[in-house]
Amino acid sequence: MAKKLTKRSEDYSKWYNELVIGADLAENSGVRGCMVIKPYGFSIWEKMQAELDRMFKETGHQNAYFPLFIPKSYFSKEASHVDGFAKECAVVTHYRLKDDGKGGVMVDPDAKLEEELIVRPTSETIIWDTYRKWIQSYRDLPLLINQWANVVRWEMRTRLFLRTTEFLWQEGHTAHATKEEAVAETEQMVNIYAEFAENFMAMPVIKGLKSESERFAGALETYCIEALMQDGKALQAGTSHFLGQNFAKAFDVKFTSKEGKQDYVWATSWGVSTRLMGALIMTHSDDNGLVLPPNLAPDQVVIVPIYRGDEQLELVSKVANEVMSELKAKGIRVKFDNRDTHKPGWKFNEYELKGVPVRLAIGPRDVENGTIELARRDTLTKETVSRNEVADIVVDLMDEIQKNLYKKAANYREENTTEVETYEEFKNVLETKGGFILAHWDGTIETEERIKNETKATIRCIPLDAKVEEGTCILTGKPSNKKVLFAKAY
């Protein structure tokens, strides 16, 4: 019961951790940096997966599965990729344990691998090594493949969902005959991510291109979606990479065109991860706990009975079960919590903490009056509604809550996006207000680096819809033709 969270205004980071634990989403495991995703958290992730998977398949992608392990030498094949990825990795060096003679086990020194295996931090190398065998002719293209998998990147400082040593994700890897097709695929996928974020997570995002220094290791261009969290920090929620012919050249993947000409294949890769869970939490939740958009809520409605004794429970349950059937028939995910092990007050708190969009409470007096108490999680408002109208009201509410959450988040973002013209202004906004800052930049790595070192703010992206305008870089005064998006970021 003592599940009162720290207030966001007191300590946002503490609030986040308490919410993740308290709402039964995830917890730290006995393995440094690795999390356990608890059933309730996982059921939200499963909803995300199902929608994304549907969107991928509707656009012609198929799922496949590639090995967890990657031989060390594969990483050296694409020069910039090795710098970006092959460093902080889990390395498998042995394949056997043996008794240590003291009741425990030890690594068997005789079972050393000739070549070490890396636990995949991302799968470009192993996949392009495979594509060499799959692609000979233009008939084999495009190859549109996605994989749902676990990946490992050794992280020194970890936070549940946001940065963990092992995480779950999907990684799309496509191969195309032409540059144009590959670029179109890269753009299609960032659009799908944005659509998913906005329509399912109710999270407004800005689509843009990463600056050179923030690009994926091995990419010619990285598209991303960036979202603004409640504490004024940005979160990169998904990326889609145009890889050019880099991996095809590194792994010698050529195809014969219709005209009989040989050329290297063009590539893309794109991914979103369990990090989206962190984004979802920090976009909508409040001091009472998680707030879930109906489109991703495992339970959209919970019915709590209010009663004393078996006779009242029976009376109330009859109505509850009828309402549940009506809601189910309308496609609503609904749960009737008739556990006698917990009191109504405990249940109210519990479902508030877990973000269930609508709570219905039914007591004996409600049965008498033909009413039901309806509470909205997003607004924390309560009203008494007619039992006969409740199903229709709930159906409409699902839509309304989904839209309201999006609108609230969009308003917040609008209020916390500031255009600045000078570096003074820039630093001032960063310190006092935070949020997204639009500012002119001269396009050089040096300037970006200096701003980052001096302010901790990074270029989140060059927005795809940035308006072209004459301007001067806030730091150097050099000419710039559009403002780019800065923020401190997760």
Next chain:
Amino acid sequence: MAKKLTKRSEDYSKWYNELVIGADLAENSGVRGCMVIKPYGFSIWEKMQAELDRMFKETGHQNAYFPLFIPKSYFSKEASHVDGFAKECAVVTHYRLKDDGKGGVMVDPDAKLEEELIVRPTSETIIWDTYRKWIQSYRDLPLLINQWANVVRWEMRTRLFLRTTEFLWQEGHTAHATKEEAVAETEQMVNIYAEFAENFMAMPVIKGLKSESERFAGALETYCIEALMQDGKALQAGTSHFLGQNFAKAFDVKFTSKEGKQDYVWATSWGVSTRLMGALIMTHSDDNGLVLPPNLAPDQVVIVPIYRGDEQLELVSKVANEVMSELKAKGIRVKFDNRDTHKPGWKFNEYELKGVPVRLAIGPRDVENGTIELARRDTLTKETVSRNEVADIVVDLMDEIQKNLYKKAANYREENTTEVETYEEFKNVLETKGGFILAHWDGTIETEERIKNETKATIRCIPLDAKVEEGTCILTGKPSNKKVLFAKAY
């Protein structure tokens, strides 16, 4: 086109490998013992997953996710478990690579882990270490959790799907207040596996208990389903373990009962893996390739147009598209293969190899006559059907093919199950006929071991429905009260 398979009668093992490769199900990767599951193979696995997942959820289970890595010391906590599992494992010893100064990378000796991490071969230890935190009271029980995951067991001799170093599976791990409940759960899950095998894979199975020596490391009782492959060898297709209080004691997981008493929790675990793909292949397929039961076929029907020139294609496509819509409306998964890059003959072979249950061919003469050529994959028969009746015929056929495949496999198994009374007979059947052999056994590990060493046959299970009868062990002549199931096995 040169995709003619080796005949099963010539070399069953070669046929199997060629089929897996030829039907685009899976292939070996650049990583020793690890396979790539190709899109077509993966889409069959996804169908299996979806049905199993539904069955698990309908019986109250929830999915969750636990870490890939397990600290070495966890394995030593359950004595028999460490013997069975912790030996042939992938061991992570380092967490960083660095430039080797020669354009490659090397393991950074400064980044050695204090305690090595084992890539999970199964997750009992990490999960029970977690359950200690989740379970305090009878209110927290039962805990019914499943995980879909990759696991690694270092195998010396690997075969696609049947035995690979990394494989995909689900592992259920449940916790209960009483022994009776845990046993009931163990039995429920083996029943669900049998139901899945029979209704979806069209694969008859025998449910039984493993003998002591074949039990899961750490289990008090292992239930299994055993299937008979076309070459007379058995394949264990799923197991469900009653773990008693072994893991609860090893990881100190206690609960307080309603009456305020403290006791250790009772456990089960159960799993099926991508091995089921191998079982599916070896139950139904023929010398022409894969044969899929309609309930698991990604495409249940393929329509192939027969035409010369664009005009004919247009004519034929009109009918094909109409038929496709009709079939889709009836819930049939149907594909219209109008690629102009391949000839009809090539397509016929291809879909035969890939096991699509029904092929429809439509040419200009069919359009004229209002007919369609229908070919069944299971019987390799062709007939001309009326275009107007084709949708209804196909719907009925799905059911008929599903049943026919089951019946064929059940007949095969019946013909290849032999009851014997003497060891001579036993050895004779094994050599000449193979298959399942039912024989009396005295119940000792020594006898089991000797029979195994002398004949390579193992006790597959003690069938749950074995009839009780007086008898004597085929090897020792000691008394036995039921026959057990022997076979050579995968």
